[in-house]
Amino acid sequence: MEIIMTVLAGILFTAGVYNLLQKQLLRIIVGATLISHGAHLFILTMGELKRGAPPVLQDGIExxxxxxxxxxxxxxxxxxxxxxxxxxxxxxRASKENGTDNMEKLRGNENE
Structure with a gap:
């Protein structure tokens, strides 16, 4: 199960980095969200996916x-x-003020 979770976290990290490198502002936000979800799965996997009783101290549960x-x-x-x-x-707000969500145009590059 840990292998599946690690592969899924890797896929989320890969898709997130790909979206971070795009020019549209909404894709960059989706990329940041995918990276955070990948980090959540990675933290859960590193915490060992073991089953046990809830962490409430009771007699007879080890x-x-x-x-x-x-x-x-x-x-x-x-x-x-x-x-x-x-x-x-x-x-x-940036797209309403500037009329675009393209990062190249928002940066003010004169090439485009």
Whole structure:
């Protein structure tokens, strides 16, 4: 199962980097989101995908699951949601002000 999760995280990282290198602002935001999802899967995989009882101390249970990776991922999801929302608002405002979402035109390059 760890191999499948690692391959899936790699695919998300690859697709995210590909989208980050595009010229459209919305594709760049999608790329950043895909990279954050790949990081979530990577953190979950590195926390070992083992099954066990919930981390509540009780008598007779010796195999507990580790809650730290899930807590880190939950915090990361909230932060990435906020960043994605901010980037979408900034992209909307930039496209309305400038009339384009092409990064080359937003940079002011005179080649195009």
């Amino acid at each position: 195999n507990y699951s580790d809650p730290l990776p899930q807590a880190l991922i939950l915090t990361s999801i909230v932060i990435s949601f906020g960043i994605t929302s901010l980037l979408l608002v900034l992209a909307y």
